[in-house]
Amino acid sequence: MMMRRAFILWAAGSFLFAASVACVGAANKTQEWIEVLQSETSVFEKAQACRQLGEFGTKEAVPALACLLNHNILSAYARAGLERIPGPEASAALRAAMDQTQGKFLVGVINSIAALRDEKAVTALSALTRNSDPQVVKAALLALGRISNDEALPLVRHALISGPQVFRPDAAAACLLAAENQLNQGKADIARSLYDAVRGARVPASYRIGATRGAIVSRKSDRAAFLIEQLRSDEPAIRDVALLTIREIPSDELATALNAELEGAQRDLQIQLMTALEDCHNAQSLQVIRTKVQSDDPGVRLVALRVLATIGGSDDASTFLNVIRDHVSAEELSVAASSLEQMEGTEVDELILRALGLSNESKPTVQLIRLIGKRNVAGATDELLRQAASSDPNVGVAAFQALKSIAGFDELPSLIALAKECRDDSVRDAAVNAVYAACKNNERVHQSGALVLKELKASTVTIERESWIRVLALLGYAEALPAITATLEDADQKLVQSTISHLSRWPDPAPIDALFGVVEGDSNPSLRRHALMAILQLATTAADRSMATDEELIVWFRRASKAVQSVQEKRLLISGLGRVKHIESVQLSASYLGDADVKIEATYAIVNAAEPLVKGPDYKAVRAVLKKISGIQDQRLLDQIANLQRNIKSTAIRLNK
Amino acid sequence: MRQLNPNISDPQNVSKISRRSFLRHSLAAASTLVTPYFIPAKALGRDGLAAPSERIVLAVIGHGPRGRYDLSVMLGEKDIQFVAVCDVQRSRRMQAKEMVDNHYGSRDCVMYRDMFEVFGRSDIDAVLIATGDRWHALASILAMKAGKDVYSEKPCGMTIREIQALTEAVHRYGRVFQAGTQRRSQENFQYAVYLAQSGILGQLHTLHASVYVPRRTYDWLAAEPEPPQEECDWDRWLGPSPWRPYNRRYIEGRWRGHYDFEGAANFLDWGAHTLDLCQWANQSDHTMPVEYEANESGIVGRYANGVKLICDFLPDPFGDRSPQYRTSTGTCPVRFIGTEGWVETGDNGQIVLSNNLAKTQQRKFKKPGTSAAGHGRNFFDCVKSRALPVCNQNVMRRSHIACYAAELSWELARKITFDPVQERFVGDAEANRRISRATREPWSFNV
Known part of the structure; x- marks a missing residue:
């Protein structure tokens, strides 16, 4: 259970509500909140009052809040209020509280003083660095580091160098805070001396790591040299922080230093330095990386390639092409290929083409062909057609796939000729896809279709005829339909089967009548079933795309319904009927309500098709169909039916007025 | 020399980028x-x-x-x-x-x-x-x-x-x-940002970031007996938040929406992603919007370069996201609009483009969901x-602070102006008071 209180703000998006609350909490409410704090009300109420005072309160609230700094629960709420109230009064109250609190409350007060960076508190904080409570000492040191004025700086430095060993890590953290502030104020020399002090102190590595980073960024003239010195450290953590810091201070000078360092670095550092060059490099860096691409170490080579892919330009295309040619490892090949794919410029296209012309091994050749396809190299068609004729099926497939995006009408005769010569199924498949793409990729689709149709008519080879039918069907080339449907009479049942499949993908319902010929006249039951499915697919697509009138659709579905037998066929038929918003569609669907296998589907189809009909003169016929529906459990469907019935009622009233 | 990382990029030198240079970083x-x-x-x-x-x-x-x-x-x-x-x-x-x-x-x-x-x-x-x-x-x-x-x-x-x-x-x-x-590591978002940064969308002018409708409560749940420390250390669970009595629902995840446990009224739950992507699309990783103004349906921000940032409150974030967004793109969608077209994408991975770009720029990506x-x-x-x-x-700093600034305009129910360099509200003591919250002792950010 939520505690109900006057301070509730469950805004839940209520913009106006938020505005009103902001108004309620305005400054003139300060006195009311003070009274809450001074009353005997609950801790919850007082906590909310503290928050409100932090958001809206004025200096008058400071004493009331300060009274709570020793409160076991409310001390944090009180400090939250005090930290936010503008003016010197809150800081003064917190300073005063340093004498009146101890333990965790005193730590809290010190933390608030640090948050407010109260310079007037330095003397008192200095005294607290000698407190018997270690938590108080730590907080005081860190507060001094945060304040870091002229008075505080020597105190934290002294604590680091001469203070008790147990507090040196805290003094180191304080020095890092102080150095950071000095750096932000442009006092780099002071910051540097503090960072150097921490680097030289006997403190845990994490402080020295931070100090090393600070010592690098706070240096000016010798920054690069100092960073390189850190890269040579025996301590991996110091090398690591130097590497990280490279990213903060990139410069030409630093890049030059890194280039030089890379030459003699150990293997792992070489790899890290090369990666760093991605973020800090100059013209010479490229040369260094190119050298590393030739390394005998695969790890070094791979990273060099990746870096070259990032910072290199088209001048490096030949390097990547060599990688493809030599095909040393899958990783290197992948980097080289993706780099070449994204490289801009026709000169890169020419280099790839030239490399392809010279390539005589399967894998590099395939890779180069794929690159040409991805780069859409316009002048590559002749070479690709040459490669398409390769006796190597992998090369042939790759070439035809590349031609899909490049070839057009001019290449169509060559593609057709190549497709006819294919002996390998996968190559032929790729070739036929390329023929189809070439037909589609140009303005002369009609002429392209005519060329392919000519091949169909001339061919007596089943596999060729099947290929051309596939292309023509995908194109939906109307002039080819008589020639294609003629094959439905062919003695070769396999060809008839594939023709039916291709016709089912015709872009419009034109083949339906021919397919009904198979359904109603063919002696082969398998072909009849196959044709029926094709009809249902075409009719459904025509319904979705409004390619036929409702009347035409009804005729097709009614005719098809006489042939449907299997559950799958019935489902496909009903699915199509549901798309036709016609009373005959509703009634035809209703004839399947008694069939347990498709009852739900039929109900859905009825509901879907009937939706617009219940608002017009067909409402009575729909009502009659709805009465036949029973035993439906699906709540969503029941809701839809109820909705239809409501609409029927209102239509009846409207039309019978 | 080229400078590649967001934190060291030259803010004066943001420009149209090529697909290659974009992919170098983002992929x-x-x-x-x-x-x-x-x-x-x-x-x-x-x-x-x-x-x-x-x-x-x-x-x-x-x-x-x-x-x-x-x-x-x-x-x-x-x-x-x-x-x-x-x-x-x-x-x-x-x-x-x-x-x-x-x-x-x-x-x-x-x-x-x-x-x-x-x-x-x-x-x-x-x-x-x-x-x-x-x-x-x-x-x-x-x-x-x-x-x-x-x-x-x-x-x-x-x-x-x-x-x-x-x-x-x-x-x-x-x-x-x-x-x-x-999301910066997910392909569909990278691609949408590429379209924005490369100039394919033309001159960017409006960025849409979907966010939850802000919500917040100051209530405490009813006190229940604290469990043994070994079962649940309630004091440590609270951490830097101010004390309140234990209730098991907090530790079960129902801390969301409570002021002491969630910043910015739930704005960052999505905003940390969607506003961050807008920052990236606008090549603003070094800065953030300078103005924010809330209204009933969202928060409108403006970058110094004139680009508008609209944080849309979605009343039905997991259902119908229309009319602001295509429901098909999934949860937490963003939309970037330029003079030459727009792109929208969300957690379903789908890229939706303006009609003029759909033919040439359409790409398919796997559903990324919230995979890390x-x-x-x-x-x-x-x-x-x-x-x-x-x-x-550096990236996180700007996009998160932009979220907090945006939410604050909702909280204060008025327009606020922000200085992205000083990271302070301009001439606005009321807003600046809310930049920080005190921590419960002994916790402190002064470490």
Whole structure:
């Protein structure tokens, strides 16, 4: 259970509500909140009052809040209020509280003083660095580091160098805070001396790591040299922080230093330095990386390639092409290929083409062909057609796939000729896809279709005829339909089967009548079933795309319904009927309500098709169909039916007025 | 010379970028997903894991639903090893240990209630922070102070000041930091941003970021008896948040919406992703919008370059997202609009384009959901290379602070102006008072 209180703000998006609350909490409410704090009300109420005072309160609230700094629960709420109230009064109250609190409350007060960076508190904080409570000492040191004025700086430095060993890590953290502030104020020399002090102190590595980073960024003239010195450290953590810091201070000078360092670095550092060059490099860096691409170490080579892919330009295309040619490892090949794919410029296209012309091994050749396809190299068609004729099926497939995006009408005769010569199924498949793409990729689709149709008519080879039918069907080339449907009479049942499949993908319902010929006249039951499915697919697509009138659709579905037998066929038929918003569609669907296998589907189809009909003169016929529906459990469907019935009622009233 | 990282990019030199140069940065994480950057195959052990000396040793701090998800994804990486789990709730500690042990086929994972014990282990290189929001910034800072690299779930802090403190600590202790805003490592979002940055959308003028309708309560749930500390350490669960009585619903995840436990009225739950993507699309990782004004349907921001940022409140974020967005693009969609067209994408991976671009620029991507796989990989690569992760502290700082500024305009119900350099509200004492919140003693961001 939520505690109900006057301070509730469950805004839940209520913009106006938020505005009103902001108004309620305005400054003139300060006195009311003070009274809450001074009353005997609950801790919850007082906590909310503290928050409100932090958001809206004025200096008058400071004493009331300060009274709570020793409160076991409310001390944090009180400090939250005090930290936010503008003016010197809150800081003064917190300073005063340093004498009146101890333990965790005193730590809290010190933390608030640090948050407010109260310079007037330095003397008192200095005294607290000698407190018997270690938590108080730590907080005081860190507060001094945060304040870091002229008075505080020597105190934290002294604590680091001469203070008790147990507090040196805290003094180191304080020095890092102080150095950071000095750096932000442009006092780099002071910051540097503090960072150097921490680097030289006997403190845990994490402080020295931070100090090393600070010592690098706070240096000016010798920054690069100092960073390189850190890269040579025996301590991996110091090398690591130097590497990280490279990213903060990139410069030409630093890049030059890194280039030089890379030459003699150990293997792992070489790899890290090369990666760093991605973020800090100059013209010479490229040369260094190119050298590393030739390394005998695969790890070094791979990273060099990746870096070259990032910072290199088209001048490096030949390097990547060599990688493809030599095909040393899958990783290197992948980097080289993706780099070449994204490289801009026709000169890169020419280099790839030239490399392809010279390539005589399967894998590099395939890779180069794929690159040409991805780069859409316009002048590559002749070479690709040459490669398409390769006796190597992998090369042939790759070439035809590349031609899909490049070839057009001019290449169509060559593609057709190549497709006819294919002996390998996968190559032929790729070739036929390329023929189809070439037909589609140009303005002369009609002429392209005519060329392919000519091949169909001339061919007596089943596999060729099947290929051309596939292309023509995908194109939906109307002039080819008589020639294609003629094959439905062919003695070769396999060809008839594939023709039916291709016709089912015709872009419009034109083949339906021919397919009904198979359904109603063919002696082969398998072909009849196959044709029926094709009809249902075409009719459904025509319904979705409004390619036929409702009347035409009804005729097709009614005719098809006489042939449907299997559950799958019935489902496909009903699915199509549901798309036709016609009373005959509703009634035809209703004839399947008694069939347990498709009852739900039929109900859905009825509901879907009937939706617009219940608002017009067909409402009575729909009502009659709805009465036949029973035993439906699906709540969503029941809701839809109820909705239809409501609409029927209102239509009846409207039309019978 | 070219400067590649967001934090060192020259703000004066933001320009149209090529596909190649964009992919160089943004797809770095994806490209290394298959083959870790620094681990050649021959260095791999026989078990398919990286050699012990090459492994990053990790601990997870906080094992709620998101922590569990992150852990499950990260465990799949071959060159890392989780050795410790930490949660103030015993049941969650045990769940996490079981998950880790089952993965490695051992009983070696150590459970901790106190995160300081984890930070004290010198063998641990990095930590995954997946606690509740109230702990994200402080746990991250304390981990870095102890020399650990950090992957922190978002939101990475509860206030503007916490975000600043966190960013400062990343630099102060020289650590690698990745915010869990994983969309920068996901292809569909990268592609949408590429379309914006490359000029294919024309001159950008409006960026849409979907966000939850803000919500907040100051209530306390009714007090219940505190469980034994070993079962749930309530004091440590509260951490830097002010004290309130225990109620089991908080620890079960119902802390969301409570002012003390969630910053910015839930704005960053989505805003940390969607506004961050707008920042990226606008090439604004070095800055943020300068004006914000809330209304009933959202918050309208304006960048100094004139680009408008619209944070749309979605009343039905997991259902019908129209009319602002196409429902088909999934949760948390963003939309970038330029003079030549627009693009929208969300967690379903689908790219929706304006009609004029649909034919030439359409791409298909797998549904990314909320997977942190590629993002985690990017972090691990950076732990090794010491490069800056894609959602490093500088990127996170600007997008998170922009979220807080936007939400504050809703909270104050008026227009506010923000100085992105000083990170202060301009001439607005009322807004500036809300930049920070005090922490409960003994916790402090002054570390």
